[in-house]
Amino acid sequence: MDKNNSTLDKILDAGRHLIQKYGYNGFSYADIAEIIGIKKASIHYYFPSKQELVRAVLQRYNKDFLNDLYQIEQQFTDPLDKLKSFFLLYRKTLENDEKICLCSMMAAEISSFPKEIRTDINRFFLDNEEWLEKVLTQKKALDVPSFSDSLAEQSKLLLTFVQGAQLLVRASGELEQYDTMVENVLKTL
Amino acid sequence: MDKNNSTLDKILDAGRHLIQKYGYNGFSYADIAEIIGIKKASIHYYFPSKQELVRAVLQRYNKDFLNDLYQIEQQFTDPLDKLKSFFLLYRKTLENDEKICLCSMMAAEISSFPKEIRTDINRFFLDNEEWLEKVLTQKKALDVPSFSDSLAEQSKLLLTFVQGAQLLVRASGELEQYDTMVENVLKTL
DNA sequence: GTCTATAAGATGATAGAC
């Protein structure tokens, strides 16, 4: 159950942290080396190029995030609880040292990436939408069918909300804003 | 009425373009120099440091954007038309060469900036919220009062929407998504 | 104002010893 503490994992952890905080163009091999106490050259042993490194970080992030969504799905039965946990998942990132979702940052920096990486970033968003749509479908089955719109479209709106809310929180520096906004967006359902 | 085509303006234009596309950490003086056909050193004559340059870009962007909002306010009487124009304003940026709102990008990169710049970024968001709230107030006066929530909170949600929608469009590369999402978010009002 | 020249340090990356 313990996280593998190999150098490889430390590099991926540090890389993810730095991208979430400063962006792909805002960190260097030297930064990673300093964080985990090795030399720059050692990183190249695992990831010859920066793009290979970022791609590995991205793919692991997507996998972990998808797993978190699956856990939420298992843990709760009430769709509303699932949605609240979804927003809490994003909140956890914001709580910790000025970070945002890795894919939010990388979507902003999309012009710096080749096609394959762009595809992985978009995959993250699609997976989020898909998960949300599934939960909204469960919710609709319980509720008076209050919304007639496509649940796929509704999911996209929820995703734009959580993506944009992160930017507002970062601009203001006030995390508490997030909770109020989540409350309000849940009321619209 | 013509835009002043001084070197200063060219520098600000190129700087804004590059930040909107690649981010603050994703461009250099050399990039600006190449775009407008001068030498790097000439840019330092106007902006000794990169932070002074980005600050000037940011302040002009905020001023121009606020002016655009004012123009919309003057041009339309129907609050719904005003909102549609608001979203169209953001769309214009997306249409053009993989760019997003300057302050969306800079909010994502907030950890790279000192306090004064952060304040300017947040000012942009607050101005957006204020403008939206004003329009929503006009709308409420016309409508059956359908929503009971605070219009300030409603404005924030609309802002999170447009901020997040940009990231989704960038991730997918499909601008048409934006129009559908705008349609759907307007239905929630 | 714009240029050439140059500095001082950072950056991504490689070669080869241990």
Added chain:
DNA sequence: GTCTATCATCTTATAGAC
């Protein structure tokens, strides 16, 4: 696997000629 040493290039920034 991790290190030292080194590379070519890029980065922000300054000094001084024109």
